[in-house]
Every structure is written in C-alpha cells, then in structure tokens.
Amino acid sequence: MTENTFPVYSADAVVNFYRTEVLTGQEAKHFTKSDLTPVPKPEAVQTLYMRVLHLLYRFRPECHSMVPLLENIQNPVYHEGATAIMSVCMRMQQFLPMCLVYDFSLNDLLAPKKQKTLTILSAIMNFLHFRKQRMTIILEKQAKYRADMDRLQVYVKGSSEAMRKIKALTTIPPEQQAEADELAAALSELQVATTHESHEVNAIKESIAEWKTRIAEKTQKLAQLKVDVSNLKEEIGKLKSQIVESPEELKSQMEKMRENVKIIKNSMEETDERLVELQNLVQSVAHAEAEIQQMYNLLQDLESSMNNTKQRQDEHQELTAQYEKKQKELKNLIAEEGQLKRALGRKQDKESKVNMRRQKTRETKEQYVQQVLGDCNQIHQKREEIADKIQEISRETQQLKAKIQSLRDVCSKETEKAQAVYDTLSSSLDELHRRIDMDTMDLMQGLTKMAT
Incomplete structure (x- = not known):
C-alpha cells in the first residue's frame, strides 16, 4: 500500500462512491458494505467490474457471456459460463494498467481478497475522478471552441459583406x-x-x-x-x-x-x-x-x-x-x-x-x-x-x-472609410486566427497528453 501512487479508500467510501457514480437502480440499492468486508463476494465484485467497463467503454454486461462464432468450437453451451469470467478478466487486465495496477489475475475475480479488492477499487475511483475532471475541462474547451467558431463565422461573414461593399464602392x-x-x-x-x-x-x-x-x-x-x-x-x-x-x-x-x-x-x-x-x-x-x-x-x-x-x-x-x-x-x-x-x-x-x-x-x-x-x-x-x-x-x-x-465625390470618401473598416477587420481577423490557432494547439496538446 505504501508503494501505491493513489490513496486507498475505506470500505464505506468505496461503497458510497460506487452506489452513486457507477451502479444504478436495484444494483445500487442492494450493494452494501457486507459485499466487500470481511470477505468480498465474487458476484458483487464481478458486477462492479462489468459496470465500470460499461461506463468507460460502453461494453454491456451481457456482451461478456457471448461466445465467439468459431468454426471448430464444439458444444458452445459449455463455454458460456467461463466466457463471461474470462472476458471480464481480459478487459480488466487491459484497463487496470491505466489505473497503475499491474498485478490483476483471474483469482481476483473468482476468490477476491479484501485488501486487494479495496486497492483495485480505489485505483478505479482515482481514475474516475481524474476522468471526470478531464471531461469537464474538455467540455469547457469544446464550448469555447464552438463559441470561437461561431464568432469566426460571424467575422468571416462580416468581412465578406465588407469586401462586397468595398468592391461596390470602389468600382466606378x-x-x-x-x-x-x-x-x-x-x-x-x-x-x-x-x-x-x-x-x-x-x-x-x-x-x-x-x-x-x-x-x-x-x-x-x-x-x-x-x-x-x-x-x-x-x-x-x-x-x-x-x-x-x-x-x-x-x-x-x-x-x-x-x-x-x-x-x-x-x-x-x-x-x-x-x-x-x-x-x-x-x-x-x-x-x-x-x-x-x-x-x-x-x-x-x-x-x-x-x-x-x-x-x-x-x-x-x-x-x-x-x-x-x-x-x-x-x-x-x-x-x-x-x-x-x-x-x-x-x-x-x-x-x-x-x-x-x-x-x-x-x-x-x-x-x-x-x-x-x-x-x-x-x-x-x-x-x-x-x-x-x-x-x-x-x-x-x-x-x-x-x-x-x-x-461622384462621395465614392472617394466612402472608399476611404471602407478601407479603414477593412483594415480594422483584417487586423482583428488576423488576431482572431492567431488566437484560434493557439487555442487549437493547446487543445491538441491537451488531447495528446490525455491520450498518452
């Protein structure tokens, strides 16, 4: 536990978090502290892991029990019981290294231990907290990007209208x-x-x-x-x-x-x-x-x-x-x-x-x-x-x-005014493009950091 880079929460905190954030409906009502202590129940732990995978990857729990359609497999009915466990184990082994847990095994699903289970659930809690923070930041950046794009469209439309007016005024x-x-x-x-x-x-x-x-x-x-x-x-x-x-x-x-x-x-x-x-x-x-x-x-x-x-x-x-x-x-x-x-x-x-x-x-x-x-x-x-x-x-x-x-003297004055408006618009557009490029670069850097 001292080597972990994330805090290991108590059983009460883990139960409250998973009841409010992960589980829904009857599963949240029936999930209690007795499912984790003193001896974790394999069925409760398996449902927790399935719901976590469904929350993160949209992989429904019923999909774990589906047998792959291979030609040489015989008696697929016999494989349905072990297929769900093996599927959850494989998906969790792929997912848990992102939570800085590298020693997940099949025994943690079939005969889970209290301390190991709390450590894994705490790591998943830490990852979900981080994911929620990143999602809020990304949503804010997306909203800002959409607003900037709308503003850019308005500026482009205004600049095109100004160019059209300038052309109409300059052409004699x-x-x-x-x-x-x-x-x-x-x-x-x-x-x-x-x-x-x-x-x-x-x-x-x-x-x-x-x-x-x-x-x-x-x-x-x-x-x-x-x-x-x-x-x-x-x-x-x-x-x-x-x-x-x-x-x-x-x-x-x-x-x-x-x-x-x-x-x-x-x-x-x-x-x-x-x-x-x-x-x-x-x-x-x-x-x-x-x-x-x-x-x-x-x-x-x-x-x-x-x-x-x-x-x-x-x-x-x-x-x-x-x-x-x-x-x-x-x-x-x-x-x-x-x-x-x-x-x-x-x-x-x-x-x-x-x-x-x-x-x-x-x-x-x-x-x-x-x-x-x-x-x-x-x-x-x-x-x-x-x-x-x-x-x-x-x-x-x-x-x-x-x-x-x-x-016809009005043309010269209006062309000067239009030229001044065009210069201001072009300068503002250049500044806007520069800011949009900077925002897009920051967004891409943030996305690359998240992806890594």
Missing part, C-alpha cells in the same frame, strides 16, 4: 469614370488653390504684424519728439525771458529748429505713407478672407449636394425595386392574358362543335365568351395603366440618373 461605372476624374482633378486644383491662398494670407498677416509693430514704434518716437519739442519750447520761452540773445545765435537756433521741424515733417510723411500701404494690405487681406469664406461656403454647398445625391440614390434604389415589382406583376398579367386567350380559343372550338348539337349550349357559351372578353378588356386596361406607371417611373429614374451623374 465606365460611363461615369470621366466625370469622376474631372471632379477629382477639380477638387485637387481647388485644394492647391486654397493651400496657396492660405499661405499668402499667412504671409500677409505676418507682414501686417511687422508693420503694426513698426507703426507702434514710430508713434512712440513721434510722441517722444512732441514731448521734447514742447519741453524745448518751454525752455526757449524761459531763456528768452531771462537772457537777451544776440541775433546771430537766434538765427542759428532758428535754423536748427527749422531743420528739426523739416525732419519731423519728413518722418510724419513717411509714417503716413506706411499707414496708407498698411491700410491697402489690410483691405487685400479682408478681400482674401472673403474669398476663402466664399470657397468654404462652396465646399459646404458641395457637401450638402453630396448628401442630397445619397438620398437620391436611396430613392432611386427604392424606385428600381418598385419598378421590378411592377414588371413582375406585368409579366404575371401577360401570362394570365395568354392563358385566358388560350382558354378562349378552346372554348370557341368547343362552341363551334357544340353549336351544331344544341342551341341552348351555344347561348351559354356566348355569354361565357362575353364574360371572358370583359375580363380581357379589364386586363388590357390594367395593362395600359401599368404601362403608364412604368413610363412615369422610367422618366423619374432618368431624372434621378441625370442628377446622380453630376455628383
């Missing part, structure tokens, strides 16, 4: 390819023009900021000069009141003052010219901003027109579906009309044949023919009405086609 009809190229070229030119104008506006704004800083500096200098001139005038008035100046000094001072006044006037004129130039630049910037706003409004109008075209496309699809339904109804009406015409011809033939026999039948046939003709007239009227409706629908479809042909 040949009659609209030229217009799409023209619109793309016009859009590229417009983008280039807007970028050029934005660069020019930025440059003009920078120059305006520089000129504003210069004007501020000039105004500060002018204010300082005005303050200096006023201070000089005050000092001159004070000096005149205090000192009697010579005429030469007065002349030199006056000339200096005149030169200062000329310099100030020149600087004022220069600042005025700069101010006029800056005003012109501000006007040009305002004009450029107005042009940019106008272009932005044009782009907004273009976007609204694109939305309108999308709505028109949806309406066009609905109208085409209605048109197909009307065509199907028209075909059904034409088939009914042909059937009625053929029936009318048959009825007329029958009427011509019966006309020679009975006058009354002729009158009834004529009335029936008139009814059929009235139905035909009604069908013709319905056909004309449906034809008028079809013409109206065709005119509306032509108008919608004429409007749809003018707007």
Whole structure:
C-alpha cells in the first residue's frame, strides 16, 4: 500500500462512491458494505467490474457471456459460463494498467481478497475522478471552441459583406469614370488653390504684424519728439525771458529748429505713407478672407449636394425595386392574358362543335365568351395603366440618373472609410486566427497528453 501512487479508500467510501457514480437502480440499492468486508463476494465484485467497463467503454454486461462464432468450437453451451469470467478478466487486465495496477489475475475475480479488492477499487475511483475532471475541462474547451467558431463565422461573414461593399464602392461605372476624374482633378486644383491662398494670407498677416509693430514704434518716437519739442519750447520761452540773445545765435537756433521741424515733417510723411500701404494690405487681406469664406461656403454647398445625391440614390434604389415589382406583376398579367386567350380559343372550338348539337349550349357559351372578353378588356386596361406607371417611373429614374451623374465625390470618401473598416477587420481577423490557432494547439496538446 505504501508503494501505491493513489490513496486507498475505506470500505464505506468505496461503497458510497460506487452506489452513486457507477451502479444504478436495484444494483445500487442492494450493494452494501457486507459485499466487500470481511470477505468480498465474487458476484458483487464481478458486477462492479462489468459496470465500470460499461461506463468507460460502453461494453454491456451481457456482451461478456457471448461466445465467439468459431468454426471448430464444439458444444458452445459449455463455454458460456467461463466466457463471461474470462472476458471480464481480459478487459480488466487491459484497463487496470491505466489505473497503475499491474498485478490483476483471474483469482481476483473468482476468490477476491479484501485488501486487494479495496486497492483495485480505489485505483478505479482515482481514475474516475481524474476522468471526470478531464471531461469537464474538455467540455469547457469544446464550448469555447464552438463559441470561437461561431464568432469566426460571424467575422468571416462580416468581412465578406465588407469586401462586397468595398468592391461596390470602389468600382466606378465606365460611363461615369470621366466625370469622376474631372471632379477629382477639380477638387485637387481647388485644394492647391486654397493651400496657396492660405499661405499668402499667412504671409500677409505676418507682414501686417511687422508693420503694426513698426507703426507702434514710430508713434512712440513721434510722441517722444512732441514731448521734447514742447519741453524745448518751454525752455526757449524761459531763456528768452531771462537772457537777451544776440541775433546771430537766434538765427542759428532758428535754423536748427527749422531743420528739426523739416525732419519731423519728413518722418510724419513717411509714417503716413506706411499707414496708407498698411491700410491697402489690410483691405487685400479682408478681400482674401472673403474669398476663402466664399470657397468654404462652396465646399459646404458641395457637401450638402453630396448628401442630397445619397438620398437620391436611396430613392432611386427604392424606385428600381418598385419598378421590378411592377414588371413582375406585368409579366404575371401577360401570362394570365395568354392563358385566358388560350382558354378562349378552346372554348370557341368547343362552341363551334357544340353549336351544331344544341342551341341552348351555344347561348351559354356566348355569354361565357362575353364574360371572358370583359375580363380581357379589364386586363388590357390594367395593362395600359401599368404601362403608364412604368413610363412615369422610367422618366423619374432618368431624372434621378441625370442628377446622380453630376455628383461622384462621395465614392472617394466612402472608399476611404471602407478601407479603414477593412483594415480594422483584417487586423482583428488576423488576431482572431492567431488566437484560434493557439487555442487549437493547446487543445491538441491537451488531447495528446490525455491520450498518452
């Protein structure tokens, strides 16, 4: 017992386990501790082993007593008693090494011993516990694998639909390819023009900021000069009141003052010219901003027109579906009309044949023919009405086609969105495939470990 790699349970634990997990019905009720202790009963032990084999390998207990059909065997009735014992012994000798029991013999079935029987039953209990744990793990992995496969199918279906939508969006009809190229070229030119104008506006704004800083500096200098001139005038008035100046000094001072006044006037004129130039630049910037706003409004109008075209496309699809339904109804009406015409011809033939026999039948046939003709007239009227409706629908479809042909910029945006969706889907699919491969590898490794 010390050499065993599994625990040897008591008789009570063995009886409770086999009554709940292995045996069923009357066998579970009649199986007690006295069947194992103090001396195990061979019949109870044999039934236990048969039920274990049936639980594990689906080998029914009645199959053990079946004699193999050989040609040279004589009196097979004599072999039926020993066949069941030998079959159970052979199956248990094949099974028990999996439970780490290698010394099972025929004596353990015919004259079992208490300790040996408890050891074998404990080994089988240990194996059944391990089997139950492995079964729960495998069932969980199978459920996870099924969920992953369902998710994979959903992703594959979504990716196929996305590919179909991408193909439908990327394929441009040949009659609209030229217009799409023209619109793309016009859009590229417009983008280039807007970028050029934005660069020019930025440059003009920078120059305006520089000129504003210069004007501020000039105004500060002018204010300082005005303050200096006023201070000089005050000092001159004070000096005149205090000192009697010579005429030469007065002349030199006056000339200096005149030169200062000329310099100030020149600087004022220069600042005025700069101010006029800056005003012109501000006007040009305002004009450029107005042009940019106008272009932005044009782009907004273009976007609204694109939305309108999308709505028109949806309406066009609905109208085409209605048109197909009307065509199907028209075909059904034409088939009914042909059937009625053929029936009318048959009825007329029958009427011509019966006309020679009975006058009354002729009158009834004529009335029936008139009814059929009235139905035909009604069908013709319905056909004309449906034809008028079809013409109206065709005119509306032509108008919608004429409007749809003018707007094709939606294709480029939708293709970009679809490409982004496709990239995300492809990345998610790659990640999903990688995870599924990893799960399948783990599952195969677990299965190989279980098989070993």
